[in-house]
Amino acid sequence: MPNTPTTRTTITLPSTLDTVDRVEQEAESFANRAGFSEDDISNIAMAVREAAVNAVIHGNSYSRDKEVTASFETNDDDLVIRISDQGPGFNEESIPDPLSPENILRGSGRGVFLMRAFMDEVHFRQLSPGTELTLIKHRIPAQDAA
Amino acid sequence: MSIKVSTRQVDGVTILDLSGRITLGEGSVTLRDTIRDLVAKGDKNILLNLGDVSYIDSSGIGELVSAYTSVKNAGGELKLLNLTKKVQDLLQITKLYTVFDVRDDETHAVGSFSR
Numbered sequence: 001m002p003n004t005p006t007t008r009t010t011i012t013l014p015s016t017l018d019t020v021d022r023v024e025q026e027a028e029s030f031a032n033r034a035g036f037s038e039d040d041i042s043n044i045a046m047a048v049r050e051a052a053v054n055a056v057i058h059g060n061s062y063s064r065d066k067e068v069t070a071s072f073e074t075n076d077d078d079l080v081i082r083i084s085d086q087g088p089g090f091n092e093e094s095i096p097d098p099l100s101p102e103n104i105l106r107g108s109g110r111g112v113f114l115m116r117a118f119m120d121e122v123h124f125r126q127l128s129p130g131t132e133l134t135l136i137k138h139r140i141p142a143q144d145a146a
Numbered sequence: 147m148s149i150k151v152s153t154r155q156v157d158g159v160t161i162l163d164l165s166g167r168i169t170l171g172e173g174s175v176t177l178r179d180t181i182r183d184l185v186a187k188g189d190k191n192i193l194l195n196l197g198d199v200s201y202i203d204s205s206g207i208g209e210l211v212s213a214y215t216s217v218k219n220a221g222g223e224l225k226l227l228n229l230t231k232k233v234q235d236l237l238q239i240t241k242l243y244t245v246f247d248v249r250d251d252e253t254h255a256v257g258s259f260s261r
Contacts (some may be wrong), residue, residue: 017170017171020170029220042232046201046203048205050204053170053203053204053205057170093210098240099241104241104242105211105215105245107211107212107215108204108205108208109202109208110204110240113204114203114239116183118214118241133247
């Protein structure tokens with residue numbers, strides 16, 4: 001999938017569950033246009049949904065005064081999605097391992113794990129205020145690029 | 147599309163036929179309320195038929211785990227039936243496939259409950 005013009009879209013939305021659905025749909029649409037497989041599209045959409053859930057609930061706490069910003073970019077190499085909130089910040093080191101025996105039966109805490117499972121890269125950046133998650137899916141698998 | 151739940155009884159087992167998406171919000175709440183009501187009225191053998199569940203997010207997975215725990219704590223059993231490949235993959239990567247009793251045949255699943 002080389003020589004694709006870079007395309008970008010940025011949307012700013014309220015801290016609601018509708019935003020989670022809207023961001024997920026936008027991710028699915030971008031991944032589809034970028035030529036990913038059906039499985040990859042589904043996984044990308046789920047990872048982005050989890051990031052949007054984090055922003056709306058854990059970041060902005062559904063606050064009417066805070067917004068979620070989602071940007072989608074496709075370039076030759078990657079699909080890059082950034083989700084940011086205006087919350088108090090987030091320490092990724094504090095996330096419990098959902099696979100450990102003491103956490104396996106917890107009713108929550110799997111969102112970041114799923115993002116990491118389905119994307120090639122997941123990065124956290126502290127804003128002031130807020131947190132930005134960057135989710136990256138490589139467009140050319142390593143085995144093809146070799 | 148959110149989740150739809152139909153309930154039926156087969157040989158002392160309550161089967162919930164679920165369809166749609168189990169996600170944060172309405173889908174998770176519907177499942178939670180349904181399980182809570184069943185446990186409250188003493189239904190302890192519960193089989194979740196997920197054959198028509200197209201999508202589960204981390205909240206939905208959490209809801210399945212919470213359902214499993216609440217039924218178990220009430221002295222019952224909750225088992226899963228007819229997982230789609232997507233849901234099966236999700237349970238495998240979250241290591242929950244070994245926690246749940248997962249079945250692909252309803253008759254055998256119903257017969258497997260201890261009564």
